[in-house]
Amino acid sequence: MKITAIRGFKDILPKETLQWQKIEESAKNTFSRFAFKEIKLPIIEKTSLFKRSIGETTDIVEKEMYTFLDRKEESLTLRPEGTAPCVRAYIENNLNTEYPVTKLYYFGPMFRYERPQKGRYRQFYQIGAEVFGSASARTDAETLLMAQEFLNEAGIKNTVLNINSLGCKNCRPTYRETLLKFLKTKTDELCENCVRRIDDNPLRALDCKASTCIEATEDAPSILESLCADCDTHFEEVKKTLKTLDVDYEINHRMVRGLDYYNRTTFEVVSDKLGAQNTVLAGGRYDSLVKDLGGMDTPCFGFAAGMERLALLLDNDNQERDLTVIIPICEEAQEKASIIAKKIRELGKKTHVEYDGKNLKKKLTRANKLLARNAVIIGEDEIEKNIFLLRDMEKGTQETYTEKELLKVI
Numbered sequence: 001m002k003i004t005a006i007r008g009f010k011d012i013l014p015k016e017t018l019q020w021q022k023i024e025e026s027a028k029n030t031f032s033r034f035a036f037k038e039i040k041l042p043i044i045e046k047t048s049l050f051k052r053s054i055g056e057t058t059d060i061v062e063k064e065m066y067t068f069l070d071r072k073e074e075s076l077t078l079r080p081e082g083t084a085p086c087v088r089a090y091i092e093n094n095l096n097t098e099y100p101v102t103k104l105y106y107f108g109p110m111f112r113y114e115r116p117q118k119g120r121y122r123q124f125y126q127i128g129a130e131v132f133g134s135a136s137a138r139t140d141a142e143t144l145l146m147a148q149e150f151l152n153e154a155g156i157k158n159t160v161l162n163i164n165s166l167g168c169k170n171c172r173p174t175y176r177e178t179l180l181k182f183l184k185t186k187t188d189e190l191c192e193n194c195v196r197r198i199d200d201n202p203l204r205a206l207d208c209k210a211s212t213c214i215e216a217t218e219d220a221p222s223i224l225e226s227l228c229a230d231c232d233t234h235f236e237e238v239k240k241t242l243k244t245l246d247v248d249y250e251i252n253h254r255m256v257r258g259l260d261y262y263n264r265t266t267f268e269v270v271s272d273k274l275g276a277q278n279t280v281l282a283g284g285r286y287d288s289l290v291k292d293l294g295g296m297d298t299p300c301f302g303f304a305a306g307m308e309r310l311a312l313l314l315d316n317d318n319q320e321r322d323l324t325v326i327i328p329i330c331e332e333a334q335e336k337a338s339i340i341a342k343k344i345r346e347l348g349k350k351t352h353v354e355y356d357g358k359n360l361k362k363k364l365t366r367a368n369k370l371l372a373r374n375a376v377i378i379g380e381d382e383i384e385k386n387i388f389l390l391r392d393m394e395k396g397t398q399e400t401y402t403e404k405e406l407l408k409v410i
């Protein structure tokens with residue numbers, strides 16, 4: 001029996017990794033321009049970290065975590081997201097004393113036991129960015145500008161930024177009551193899960209993907225109408241700054257996000273090319289999480305993007321032909337092939353030698369599949385005359401060169 005990968009866990013194959021590298025490169029370039037620094041975090045954390053941050057009544061904590069007991073019976077969890085680990089690391093390493101405003105980014109795999117489908121996996125990769133220590137609405141807008149610049153640089157087009165405000169601990173309870181009253185009139189239409197947690201966490205119903213819940217909450221009261229004066233001013237400033245910075249947005253008052261730590265600004269960048277899993281990048285403000293996890297009062301803002309979804313939005317057809325393939329067609333040519341390959345690589349050019357087999361036609365077919373730009377053919381004649389036959393793989397033309405000329409041409 002063949003051993004296969006686990007359901008929802010997928011290999012990222014060489015034909016995809018080129019795009020992944022491009023996306024990561026764009027993120028690194030953009031984030032460093034905004035003075036972010038990289039942090040590398042563990043993949044496993046104590047289960048309590050996620051329970052306390054993401055929220056006990058969220059889908060992630062209720063049914064999606066990979067949780068297990070280690071050999072000492074301690075409950076550990078494969079991280080379902082990166083914000084909580086980043087906050088834990090920020091507190092534990094006293095990063096606030098090193099940099100008053102700490103801007104961090106991270107890459108890596110996350111794990112959620114969800115139903116796999118296109119753009120939704122059980123192991124998926126995120127690129128995340130977090131700002132610690134700024135309460136300014138301008139930080140929200142500038143970080144959204146950064147997200148937009150990152151997507152542009154990566155070549156991801158036609159996305160829409162949706163924004164909302166979830167208020168704060170002063171005004172959210174009022175909205176919670178208003179929403180709860182509304183939802184109680186709809187309990188027949190809501191899914192079992194939403195009915196069960198209606199009293200503990202009514203906002204979850206607005207994030208539920210069940211079609212009945214989406215329909216039932218269509219006319220739900222808007223959270224934006226319950227904002228207190230401070231939250232309202234904050235949201236107005238975010239919108240104003242986004243306009244000043246030329247970042248287009250739409251308001252979506254139903255967007256509550258799937259994690260409980262958010263307050264004030266939340267946002268999602270969506271694409272209509274992804275089907276049901278249409279959010280490529282998302283996040284928001286979380287001003288009380290650092291304190292809730294035992295740190296100082298530290299306002300924060302951040303986001304994460306899903307690599308698989310970003311990669312789905314990039315087409316992989318226009319791969320560059322930038323390879324030179326050396327084709328020795330007799331035994332004696334093998335050594336000459338290795339030496340010239342070494343010299344071409346020293347010029348910083350990608351080079352591969354087709355050592356196996358003797359059939360020139362087959363070797364050229366393979367070179368073409370590898371997307372070779374050039375093939376350097378070395379046979380008995382070339383050895384005797386101390387020359388190289390260079391074939392332009394796109395045009396199909398061939399010419400002979402001395403070694404010096406060949407290196408110059410390549």
Ligand code: HAM
Nearest residue numbers: 081083119120121124279280281282283302303304306
């Ligand atoms: P999230 O919305 O749960 O937020 O995930 C962020 C992004 O990760 C999603 O928009 C999506 O692109 C990707 N993603 C999530 N689940 C999956 C999955 N099962 N398969 C493939 N891609 C997925 C967070 O994780 C927050 N930590 C974001 C944040 C950072 N908020 C503040 N700072």
